[in-house]
Amino acid sequence: MSNEKHHIVPFKVYILVLIALLALTFASIGIVSIELGKYTVAAALIFATIKSFLVLTYFMHLKYDKPYIKAMVGFVFAIFFVVIIITFLDYLYRA
Amino acid sequence: MENTLHQEHEHYDAEASKIGMWLFIFTELLLFGGLFIVYSVYRFLNPEAFHLAAEELNTTIGAINTVILLVSSMTIAMSTSTLQMRKKGATLFLLGVTVVLGLVFLVNKYFEWGAKFEHGIWPGSEHLKTAFSQGEILFFGLYYVMTGLHALHIIIGLIIIFFAIHRVNRGTVNENRAALLENAGLYWHLVDLIWIFLFPLFYLIH
Amino acid sequence: MNMQSEHLANASNYLTYKGKHRGLLGWILSTDHKRIGLLYLYSILTMFSVGVLLGLAMKLELLAPGKTIMEAQTYNSTFTVHGVIMIFMVVIPGLPAVFGNFLMPIMIGAKDVAFPKLNLLSWWLYVAGVFLVLGALFFGNGAPDTGWTFYAPYSFKTGTNLLPAVFGAFVLGFSSILTGLNFLVTIHRMRCPGLKWTKLPLFVWTLYGTAWIQLLATPVVGITLVLIALERIFGVGVFDPALGGDPILYQHLFWIYSHPAVYIMILPAMGAVSEIIPTFSQKQVFGYKAIIASTMAIAFVGYLVWGHHMFTAGMSGTAQYYFSLLTFIVAIPSAIKVFNWISTMYKGSINVQTPLYWAASFIFVFMVGGLSGLVLGSLATDVHVHDTAFVVAHFHYIVFGGTGFAFMAAIHYWFPKIFGRMYDKGWANAGWLIFFIGFLALYTPMFYLGMMGMPRRYYDYMKEFHGGNILSTFGSWVLATGLIIIIINLVRSAQKGVPAEANPWNGKTLEWTVSSPPSLENFDETPVIAENDGPYNYK
Numbered sequence: 001m002s003n004e005k006h007h008i009v010p011f012k013v014y015i016l017v018l019i020a021l022l023a024l025t026f027a028s029i030g031i032v033s034i035e036l037g038k039y040t041v042a043a044a045l046i047f048a049t050i051k052s053f054l055v056l057t058y059f060m061h062l063k064y065d066k067p068y069i070k071a072m073v074g075f076v077f078a079i080f081f082v083v084i085i086i087t088f089l090d091y092l093y094r095a
Numbered sequence: 096m097e098n099t100l101h102q103e104h105e106h107y108d109a110e111a112s113k114i115g116m117w118l119f120i121f122t123e124l125l126l127f128g129g130l131f132i133v134y135s136v137y138r139f140l141n142p143e144a145f146h147l148a149a150e151e152l153n154t155t156i157g158a159i160n161t162v163i164l165l166v167s168s169m170t171i172a173m174s175t176s177t178l179q180m181r182k183k184g185a186t187l188f189l190l191g192v193t194v195v196l197g198l199v200f201l202v203n204k205y206f207e208w209g210a211k212f213e214h215g216i217w218p219g220s221e222h223l224k225t226a227f228s229q230g231e232i233l234f235f236g237l238y239y240v241m242t243g244l245h246a247l248h249i250i251i252g253l254i255i256i257f258f259a260i261h262r263v264n265r266g267t268v269n270e271n272r273a274a275l276l277e278n279a280g281l282y283w284h285l286v287d288l289i290w291i292f293l294f295p296l297f298y299l300i301h
Numbered sequence: 302m303n304m305q306s307e308h309l310a311n312a313s314n315y316l317t318y319k320g321k322h323r324g325l326l327g328w329i330l331s332t333d334h335k336r337i338g339l340l341y342l343y344s345i346l347t348m349f350s351v352g353v354l355l356g357l358a359m360k361l362e363l364l365a366p367g368k369t370i371m372e373a374q375t376y377n378s379t380f381t382v383h384g385v386i387m388i389f390m391v392v393i394p395g396l397p398a399v400f401g402n403f404l405m406p407i408m409i410g411a412k413d414v415a416f417p418k419l420n421l422l423s424w425w426l427y428v429a430g431v432f433l434v435l436g437a438l439f440f441g442n443g444a445p446d447t448g449w450t451f452y453a454p455y456s457f458k459t460g461t462n463l464l465p466a467v468f469g470a471f472v473l474g475f476s477s478i479l480t481g482l483n484f485l486v487t488i489h490r491m492r493c494p495g496l497k498w499t500k501l502p503l504f505v506w507t508l509y510g511t512a513w514i515q516l517l518a519t520p521v522v523g524i525t526l527v528l529i530a531l532e533r534i535f536g537v538g539v540f541d542p543a544l545g546g547d548p549i550l551y552q553h554l555f556w557i558y559s560h561p562a563v564y565i566m567i568l569p570a571m572g573a574v575s576e577i578i579p580t581f582s583q584k585q586v587f588g589y590k591a592i593i594a595s596t597m598a599i600a601f602v603g604y605l606v607w608g609h610h611m612f613t614a615g616m617s618g619t620a621q622y623y624f625s626l627l628t629f630i631v632a633i634p635s636a637i638k639v640f641n642w643i644s645t646m647y648k649g650s651i652n653v654q655t656p657l658y659w660a661a662s663f664i665f666v667f668m669v670g671g672l673s674g675l676v677l678g679s680l681a682t683d684v685h686v687h688d689t690a691f692v693v694a695h696f697h698y699i700v701f702g703g704t705g706f707a708f709m710a711a712i713h714y715w716f717p718k719i720f721g722r723m724y725d726k727g728w729a730n731a732g733w734l735i736f737f738i739g740f741l742a743l744y745t746p747m748f749y750l751g752m753m754g755m756p757r758r759y760y761d762y763m764k765e766f767h768g769g770n771i772l773s774t775f776g777s778w779v780l781a782t783g784l785i786i787i788i789i790n791l792v793r794s795a796q797k798g799v800p801a802e803a804n805p806w807n808g809k810t811l812e813w814t815v816s817s818p819p820s821l822e823n824f825d826e827t828p829v830i831a832e833n834d835g836p837y838n839y840k
Contacts, residue, residue: 008179009172018169025161025294029154032299041138044295051291059172060284061277066110069117076121079517079604080128084135086605086623087553091136093617111415111490118482122520129524129554133539136550219536229538229545236537236544240528 007064017058024051109274116278120285123248127289130241134296137233144230149300151216152238153207157298160203161290167196168287171256171280179270183263186276190260193283197253204246208239238297245289252286255279314721314818332417335819338403339719340424341394346788348390348431353781355383360743360777362760363770376760377446378461382438384449385466389473390431392704393562396569397480397515398427400711401508403719405484407812407819408502410493410828415486419479426476433469437462448758450559453540453551457532464533467526474519474526477565481515484508493811495830502810502836503586506593507572510600514561514568518604522558525551549614556607564603566700567667568596570707571638574660577714578642580808581657582649585837588641595634602631612683621680628678635671639664652806655729659710662737666706670699673748688758691751694744702740709733712791717805721818722798728790736783742776810836 028047032040057063062070138145174189215222218236227235259279262268268275315335322330328340359379362369371379402420406413414420438444441462447455456463488509492501501509529551531537538544540551579586586592608616608624616624642664651657673695676682686692716724746769751757755766762770804813815823 008176011173011176014169014172014176018165021165022162025158025165028295028299029158032295038142041295041300044299045292048291048295052288055168055284055288055291059168059287060281065113069114072117072121076124076517080125083128083557083604084132086608086620087132087136087557088139089623090549090553090608090616090620091139093619095617108415108490111486114489115416115482115486118485118516122478122482122516125517125520126524129521129557132554133528133550136547137539137545140547141545217535218531218538224544232538233545236539240531240537240539 009058009061009064013058017054021051021054024054107272107274109272109277112274112278113281116281120281123285123289127241127244130237130244131292131296134237134241137230137237138296141228141230141233144228145234146300148227148231148234149297151211151214151235152298153210154298156203156207157294160200161294163196163200163203164287164290167193167200168284170196171283175273175277175280178263178268178273178276181270183266183269186263187260190256190263194253194256194260197249197256197283201246201249204242211235241293242297245286245293248286248289252279252283255282313820314816315821316721316818318821330421332413332421333821334402334406334413334417334420335719337420337424338399338401341398341402341427344424344427344431345391345394345399348386352383352386352391353784355379355386357777357781359383360774363762364774365770366762366764366767368760371760373760374446377448377758378438378444380758381445381448382434385434385445385470387700388449388562389470390427390434392566392700393473393477394427394480395566395704396573396708396711397484397508397511397565398423399708400504400573400715401480401484401511401569404715404812405505405508406487406491407815407823408505408810409488409491409496410811410824410830411487411491412822412824414483415490416483420483423476423479423483426472426479430469430471430473430476433465433472435469437465437469440465450555451526451529452555453529453532453546453548454542456529456551457541464530467530471523471526474523477515478519481512481519484512485516488512493828493830495832495834497830499590500830500835503575503589503592503596504569504572504810507568507575507596510596511565511568514565514600514603518558518561518565521554522562525554525558528554549611549616552611552614553607556610557604560607560610561600561603563700564599566704568599570663570704571596571635573707573711573714574642574663575638576808576810577656577660577710578645579649579837579839580714580806581652581654581660582646583652583807583839584645584649585839586641587644587647588637589837592638592641595637598634599631602627602634606631609678609683612680613687625678625680629675632671632675632678635667639668654713654806655724655726655733656710656714656806658730658733659706659713662733663703663706663710666698666702666740670695670697670702673698686751688756689751690747690755690757693757694747694751697744697747702744709736709787714806715812716791716794717801718812718817718819720795720798721801721816722794722796723801723805724794724798725790728786732783732787732790734783735786736780739776739778739780739783743773743780744776746770746773746776809838 024047028044031043031047036043056073062073170189171193174186174193177185177189211217216235217223218239223232223235256279259268259276262275315333318333320327320331328336331337331340358370359376362371362376362379402414442460443462445451445459445461445463445466447459447461447463451463451467488501488505528537528539532540536544538546540546540548542548575586575592606624606627608620609628612621612624642660673691676686677692677695713724713729716722750766750769750773753766755762755769801817803815803817805817806813811828812819814828
């Protein structure tokens, strides 16, 4: 349908999302100064993942879009993760 | 009869354009994805070297650039709302802010890279090959390739936003024909998304 | 029909239509999906001919041990360029660019694809990529000699002209991505009323799965090629062992695209065969949903098996076991399709025509190629035959035999629709037979030669391999003869063949409801699909 009534996202939502993103950014800077050894990268990446989820859902409108677009996005990320995991089947288990 | 047959079908399908932009975004995600695979393998194989090399990077500039892009994502997202609210002036203002923020990002990058060049660090430089371990050489190689490719995408994003500004100004992009602006926004958010991952991987290794 | 309306009808078919541009410009600037499909047909056929000549040159060199007509260096460049042309310029664009472009919109009841101008851009990018790669041959230090796989570290050390070739391949990849994008949006958004997903022709389903692969896999080889270029220019180090890089990582990245790429090659081929077999059996396809499910399964699982090209490269044992297991799994949905096709023909009313000859022989060569893939997918046997002529036989059976035979089947099947004329059936069948015999003679010996230890990508071989190579080279001449007959027949028939009716084969998909050739906008009125209508509704 080319003339869908557009849902107008209020400014408030965008501002709140930005505040959350900034908070997560500073939290990720903070968390890597704690000695977590090999889990440091995981911690930083978890924050990055949450941030990207917020950007995708609110800024990129996925929350207000038809479900099949969300399915496509999920699928693409899934393929990427699967490929990277399989690649590590090589590097993790090399002699 | 002949004339009507070859009219360009200017049939506007916003959803088709949106899917098209999302599909293009998928290709960009996988383009960078390949680089993330390379990064993750070499970081796994050279953990200490990556730590060492990352100390050459300035976390503050990285954080400032992150904040810049996050704010610019908000401003361009807001512009899609103001367009729907038929506030052309506000839309143009928000897009202008987005562009300025993007340019500031590039200026920061310019100074960052410049500082590295002054220290003799660039891909293939003699200093890099002689004074650094293999893992560190890889780190800097990936740093330049990934942030460089990202900066190229910032430039592309800015060009797309310029198009959007022009069309909004002319009125050909409006609340009934919003696809160009919305898709420009999607592209800009992609650029932000990539940086959201680049930042911790290059600047937050301690 | 009186003279005037006949004139009008003729004047508005896509071949004769006169738009804003005249003559050649009216073609190379056309955004009509049908003209773009033909532009691809002519360009791909041209590049295929170049690739065939290179292949014939290689076979001539291998007619006898030692140097026959060229030095080793020339041979290396020949097989490299042969591979780059055949893979990136022929079989990957292949069926989607020609038949997907021409037929898919008609098959879904649409006037064109979603983004016609982007479609034209895709073709122009193809042409640009071709010129870039060909440029590599004539400037600098000569044609690349790395093999089409551009393995590191040699690809960044070789003195030959790699940058234009790599850049050309990148541009060709972009063309492929944009075609995939266009097809995905078209199939999602432009199906005519009543055409639900569960009523789509199987060819359209395979184009859909293929488009996802084009979209998601190609960028990975894109970035890999960029990294090779950066390695050559700057010495970044990502694949250079001297700087800490891992050449095996290059292979991972390369095959993460290039394995799914083979499904780009074969899925539309299977889709075309899935159209032809029901039509010439005049029977409902057996297991329509199973074919769709297996198509999607192949597209997805195809992303997970790339390491079977790297069993001897130095991966971990875990990775080797994993990739071997997944390779066996991905063979299952392909085999399912063979059962579906044979079952469709069973108790059908068989119309013995050229497309069916090609489709039936496709099933045979595809099976042989597929079974030989199991030999390669099994670790213990792969160690023995990796990098031998056995591999060359396997992929020629499955790609040339698979995609190639399906392309031939498709061009003969849809020929009357595309050109509005019928080809000469006698010559077409003769061409098929000679081609098929030549194909078998050319590639079958390679299985044996490979098992006996003859390596691939060498211009020389040990004396005990001489007999097999003579048969193989002789086969290449027979195949070339068949090819010439087929092409001359098609070219002449396009110009002078008997005018064809709208539905010469009694097919049930939408393209057979429009005139042969179709009018500019395909349909006078957008078709509406009734609830009980379907693409294979034979009584």
